[in-house]
Amino acid sequence: EAGVTQSPRYAVLQEGQAVSFWCDPISGHDTLYWYQQPRDQGPQLLVYFRDEAVIDNSQLPSDRFSAVRPKGTNSTLKIQSAKQGDTATYLCASSSTGGLTLYFGAGTRLSVL
């Protein structure tokens, strides 16, 4: 069984540039999470979906961040105008209905210069 796939693995941007991260969850997992993990900190929940619906995006900076999961499978997280404070690893995780284990992808390491 394939795990959670994320791309790209690395991204380096100048402030003000845009970037998109892509996530393919484990097949059949209906719940998908995006976490931001700054260096030396734990993952911080940004947004999560059940199927195509956003369940909680209260921690997503809505002025610059957006996330979609249009068909309830793959998901894209976009930063419109990156800031240095966005430098972090962005982790995607998925879980099955009623399953409580989060399966994480390898993450995208973002550096904003």
Added chain:
Amino acid sequence: GQQVKQSSPSLTVQEGGILILNCDYENDMFDYFAWYKKYPDNSPTLLISVRSNVDKREDGRFTVFLNKSGKHFSLHITASQPEDTAVYLCAAGEGTGYQNFYFGKGTSLTVIP
């Protein structure tokens, strides 16, 4: 504020020793508690978890203790081994319904041979 807090950023123990990692949480609604293990440049993976209907769960050298009244849970590792060297992240959340999970900042554990 931070929903889940780990008190120790780092710990060092001699091989064979016993250690305890601690985690405090804020939300009374949380009913699922977990410890994830993260090696450098790898994503977190589930180590052990417990639901709120039990006070303790043991899996080999790893035991989770839950104190709901104190909003506290801990991970005990016995007979520590060099391969236990990693970052340990505690996580808590609502296991039913929302299934949202919050992580602590992590404790970096070093086991000295």
